[in-house]
Amino acid sequence: MNRRLIAAIGTAALLFSVAACSSSSKSTATSGSSSTSASGKTLTVWLMTGDNPAGWVSSVTADFKAANPGVKLNIQIQQWTNIVQKVTAALSQNNPPDVIDIGNTQTPYYAAAGGLMDITALKSALGGDGWTASMNGSAVYNGKQYAAPWYAGGRAVMYNKKLWAAAGLTSTPTTMAEYISDLNKLKTTSGVQSALYLPGQYWYFFDGLLQQAGANIATQSGGTWTGTLSSPAALAAAQQFKTLQAYGTAPKDQTETNQDSFFEKGNVATMIAMGYEQATIAAAAPSLANEIGWFPIPSDTAGTPGKTFLGGSNLAISAKSQNATLAQSFLKIALDQKNESMFAKDSGFLPNTSADYSALAGNAYAEAYEQAAPEAGYTPLVPTWANVENAPNPITTLFLTPVLEGKSPASSAAAADAQIATRLNQQQ
Incomplete structure (x- = not known):
């Protein structure tokens, strides 16, 4: 969206x-x-x-x-x-x-x-x-x-069954550690260009990692909002996002819009996706219609899926x-x-x-x-939340992309937090 x-x-x-x-x-x-x-x-x-x-x-x-x-x-x-x-x-x-x-x-x-x-x-x-x-x-x-x-x-993991089998993988992961292990196998598998195709401004997926880490984009106290991407938990989530993003060739400065056009080429092993993207891919690449599988984004605990943005x-x-x-x-x-x-x-x-x-x-x-x-959970359900998504979205342009490009996570988070607070506290 x-x-x-x-x-x-x-x-x-x-x-x-x-x-x-x-x-x-x-x-x-x-x-x-x-x-x-x-x-x-x-x-x-x-x-x-x-x-x-x-x-x-x-x-x-x-x-x-x-x-x-x-x-x-x-x-x-x-x-x-x-x-x-x-x-x-x-x-x-x-x-x-x-x-x-x-x-x-x-x-x-x-x-x-x-x-x-x-x-x-x-x-x-x-x-x-x-x-x-x-x-x-x-x-x-x-x-x-x-x-x-x-x-x-919400988002789940879409995977290419043919590439999964080529990597010798016979089951889907139930923990994030298992998923990372699978990605390491996939990235060295013949025919795989991206073990995980993850655009660097895919902040909806990042929000799920934040929730999983026990962090928030912002918190409110006494009627005033404060951006909280500078918290240790949020910075840890950003590092996890960076680790996962490196498993593929997706650009660091683009959103997930039209990411299905890359999956349909047949060389993407996994992708964080919504259900409707499968139909788009199957229509564009009929040979993949029966090769698409799904599993929940894993958490660190087996049997409990990871948190996602609802x-x-x-x-x-x-x-x-x-x-x-x-x-x-x-x-x-x-x-x-x-x-x-x-x-x-x-x-x-x-x-x-x-x-x-x-x-x-x-x-x-x-x-x-x-x-x-x-x-699953929401971002803050307040009228001014739309201001945060106003282009340029500070979550992506001031935080995620700079971190992926090697800039200081702490300073990037501080810049994003200041802008998030400004936008959330604007008078309606």
Whole structure:
């Protein structure tokens, strides 16, 4: 999820203009269905790239049109690059997209600014009584429901079975020490260019190493945030990241965007990946379709997967939607058991209720990450967290890449901590 924000002050000002202009009457709407009076209208839904499996889109579209005769459903696919800037601008318009697919850690940002409809009264009607508490945490701000948790997922290790066998490896590792041992075998195996392809700005993976080390990106005390990458535990996590990054040819100054294009060449043995990347690789390189396997990112303790960042998306209704009732109908349909289970099966992401986990059976990525999910955590769920991801992201540009290039970890962490604190403590 690579996001590029506009300048922080400009963003805050723009979002507050959204809050000032939004209609409070829409936040109290309670109907989850439409009527024939809506015929001829168009409901616009923004979904992020990778969040639109064909079977699910077809099912939701058919169900929505059946429930709302004569209404057109306009699903538009968005790219993650610059998405916060784009959504921010859209929410300031009088006719924004009606439903938006938003990253879970970004939800408080939009909610605090008034850009999202308060759907607290709709929670039960949308199936919210059964939502997994940890997933729903990112959709709530100041005790009010501003979005519906849609799915969650995290990183696991994708591996090339053919290269694994060529290295003489007959099982997957259950500890980080075993994984390092396997990487050492893989790097000397014929046909392997990268034992682990790990881009140097892959901070979502780094966040999991931080959690595993008992560290944080930042902590809050007395209402003030302090960056904590300078802590001994965080510096140890950075060293572990550097050790792992050296097992491949991935650039030190790039993110994981399009990393699947390297795996599909057939000479990458392992990669830290999300489930949807497997489908992309299989489509581009059909010969690899049956050669991809998965296992949880290991921890130091056998039987306990490593901690990961719990990514995912929520579905929200724009506060200024001109089709609020239709938007509520869409959410109810998209999140019902049939369609939520279908999305989980097609995408491999965890559904918003454990009752639908049976849909994940046979999906190697999902079965691997399902083991790791109980160990997963979030970055700070606060409105100003989005400022930290503002380009240039200090976690990557001031800390990870400099450390990988040989600069002092302590001084790099201090520079990143100062910038993280500044951004988190900005007035919204």
